Amino acid sequence: xxxxxxxxxxxxxxxxxVVASGVEVLKAVAGICDFELEFTELLAGGCSIxxxxxxxxxxxxxxxxxxxxxxxxxxxxxKWDNIPNNLRPEKALLNLRKGLNLYSNLRPALLYExxxxxxxxxxxxxxxxxxxxxxTGGMYFGDRGRFQSEDKLVEGTVKxxxxxxxxxxxxxxxxxxxxxxxxxxxxxxxxxxxxxxxxVLESSRLWREVVNEEAxxxxxxxxxxxxIDNATMQLISRPQSFDVIVxxxxxxxxxxxxxxxxxxxxxxxxSASLGVPGTPGMYEPVHGSAPxxxxxxxxxxxxxxxxxxxLLKWSLNEVHASDLIENAVLKVLELGYRSKxxxxxxxxxxxxxxxxxxxVLDELNKVGK
Ligand code: NAD
Numbered sequence: 001x002x003x004x005x006x007x008x009x010x011x012x013x014x015x016x017x018v019v020a021s022g023v024e025v026l027k028a029v030a031g032i033c034d035f036e037l038e039f040t041e042l043l044a045g046g047c048s049i050x051x052x053x054x055x056x057x058x059x060x061x062x063x064x065x066x067x068x069x070x071x072x073x074x075x076x077x078x079k080w081d082n083i084p085n086n087l088r089p090e091k092a093l094l095n096l097r098k099g100l101n102l103y104s105n106l107r108p109a110l111l112y113e114x115x116x117x118x119x120x121x122x123x124x125x126x127x128x129x130x131x132x133x134x135x136t137g138g139m140y141f142g143d144r145g146r147f148q149s150e151d152k153l154v155e156g157t158v159k160x161x162x163x164x165x166x167x168x169x170x171x172x173x174x175x176x177x178x179x180x181x182x183x184x185x186x187x188x189x190x191x192x193x194x195x196x197x198x199x200v201l202e203s204s205r206l207w208r209e210v211v212n213e214e215a216x217x218x219x220x221x222x223x224x225x226x227x228i229d230n231a232t233m234q235l236i237s238r239p240q241s242f243d244v245i246v247x248x249x250x251x252x253x254x255x256x257x258x259x260x261x262x263x264x265x266x267x268x269x270x271s272a273s274l275g276v277p278g279t280p281g282m283y284e285p286v287h288g289s290a291p292x293x294x295x296x297x298x299x300x301x302x303x304x305x306x307x308x309x310x311l312l313k314w315s316l317n318e319v320h321a322s323d324l325i326e327n328a329v330l331k332v333l334e335l336g337y338r339s340k341x342x343x344x345x346x347x348x349x350x351x352x353x354x355x356x357x358x359x360v361l362d363e364l365n366k367v368g369k
Contacts, residue, residue: 003036004316007067007280009060009096012046012089013289014299015073021301021357022071022308025325028361029312032368033321040067044096045075045089045289055092061099064280069315070096071308072284077291097135102273102282103173104180105133105252106310109259109269111239114333117344118264127239129259130184133252134169134177135273138203140249142166169203169248174210180274181246182218190221191243195231195251207248228255235259260286267300267341270307272314281315283307297352300339302329305360328363332356 008023010016023039030037042060049055055075064070075089085091096102111119111127119127143166149159178194185192194211196204208225215223226234228251235242235255239262247255260269269286285303293299306329313322337359338348351359 001034001036003038004068005038005040005066006311007064007070008039008041009044009064009070009072010041010047011044011073011075011092011289012077013074013291013294015045015075015289017073017294017297017299017353018285018301018304019071019073021353021360022304024357025305025360025364026071026308026312028364028368029321029324032324032364033318035316035318035321044072044092046077046080048092049080049083049087049089055087055089056095061096064096064100064282067280069280069311070100070282071304071311072096072282073304074285074287074289076289077294096282097273100273100280100282101136101275103134103136104177104274105135105256106184106272106274106314107131107133107252107256107260107269107286108310109256109263111263112268112330112333114330114336115264115268115342118342119262120264121236121239121262124239124262127242127259127262129239129242130188130244131252131256131259132177132181132184132244132246133256134173134247134249135252136249137169137173138249139165139167140253142168167201167203167248167250169206171206171210174207175214178207178211178214178246181244182214182221185221185244186218189243192218192221192223193231193242193245194223194225195228195245195247195255196225197228197251198225199227203248231255232258235262256286265300265341267303267339268306269303270310272307272310274314281311283311283315297354298340299353300341301353301357302339302360305329305357324364324367325360328360328367331363332359335359 010019109129116125146163149162151159198204266287274281309322309325312318336349
């Protein structure tokens, strides 16, 4: 029987609650689909600061590197808000991404039909977009600094203290993420939208050149280019018309949050961060540690459960198991069950974290029988 090693990093706040749900669902689907999972639980974030004095130990990173995939909850919380920047819980995330070379961030934004009422945009009944965001380059990692400028503005004021950040992309960095975009488009509706600011930025013009070179390798994929300002509008006015979006680190950061909001709740959004094939990917809900609801048993576990479905598909190639989880989640929503964050209608059946998890397990077990 095939056996996979999963590094489990629950983190802080609601992280442990939703990760426990994800692990239960993974165990159930492994039983149904006949593969074995070995879980290793690890500390990262605030809980690691409390125990080890640092948000991420070398041992935790090493254990993640030696796994087939990493399942993460969320890190951070008010308890650790006033400690030095380099020791903050969020540093664990950045160091995991860097340490595992996770350059590709996949954020599916899917509006489930039963949740159409939760969509804040009028008349949008469906949406199924995959945003492919470059994760280790661009302005978030470029040269930055501050300096004193003696230059003057037109009205004569000295500019004074100034700051800069640099958007820099190499052809190789662009090509590897663009290829991912094409590959995912091939597996979906064969439509790739490249979001940039090529009317202003030289780095965007290089992105376009690389995309045009790569396009000849994927003749079946229809490619279009949108400026980021236009893309944010189009995402609201015609979200149904997008399939795969590929874009830079910063534009992807902004667009994926916008797309997520259209789907109704952050509690529904899974994500995957991937490196080169054969290295472990990291899977986590898009939401944070939600300290305001931690310990109350009301967190929506579906973003984490759907992240587990992504883990099975993208890191373990257990596509059937992944589909079973996604179908089970859809079925539970069709039956009218809602955690508080996605409830809206009078006849919604409101359930907590454990009950929602049990409902998903029940649907899985029906298939397993
Ligand atoms: P958050 O995502 O934790 O919460 C935002 C709002 O959404 C809150 O009202 C919360 O109750 C609600 N919410 C989030 N997830 C939910 C779920 N599964 N079910 C129901 N409701 C849910 O964002 P925040 O409040 O800005 O941040 C809280 C902490 O989380 C901070 O310390 C922040 O740094 C950290 N954070 C961590 C990550 C991560 O680990 N990837 C991401 C974002 C924020």
